[in-house]
Amino acid sequence: MPTYIALTYTRDVDWTQPEHAEETKDYNEFGKAAADVIKGGHALYPTATATTVRVSGGKGGDVITSDGPYAETKEALTGFYVLECADLDEAVAVAAKIPAAWDGAVEVRPVIQF
Numbered sequence: 033m034p035t036y037i038a039l040t041y042t043r044d045v046d047w048t049q050p051e052h053a054e055e056t057k058d059y060n061e062f063g064k065a066a067a068d069v070i071k072g073g074h075a076l077y078p079t080a081t082a083t084t085v086r087v088s089g090g091k092g093g094d095v096i097t098s099d100g101p102y103a104e105t106k107e108a109l110t111g112f113y114v115l116e117c118a119d120l121d122e123a124v125a126v127a128a129k130i131p132a133a134w135d136g137a138v139e140v141r142p143v144i145q146f
Contacts, residue, residue, distance in 0.1 A: 040132035044108035073113035
């Protein structure tokens with residue numbers, strides 16, 4: 033079966049904080065309902081914890097790091113699911129049930145198997 037990544041884009045918040053417990057409950061319920069197709073995934077800490085890495089001059093060049101995300105956006109990449117679905121239609125149907133789709137966005141991409 034093909035594998036898809038469902039990238040979740042939501043408000044940039046710390047999902048470990050108690051004020052997000054109700055929303056976290058929705059994600060847990062989704063996880064249980066879609067357990068047959070979910071093969072992995074995690075929530076991410078807020079973008080303030082990110083480190084962006086670049087290599088100047090290409091391969092072998094100087095490593096340059098900066099704090100924070102690559103770009104400023106209203107919605108941030110806040111997590112992902114690895115889905116094993118029969119086809120894109122099934123992956124989209126599953127992604128529509130991820131709570132991030134209700135007030136943010138879920139990007140679904142097929143995975144290249146090397």
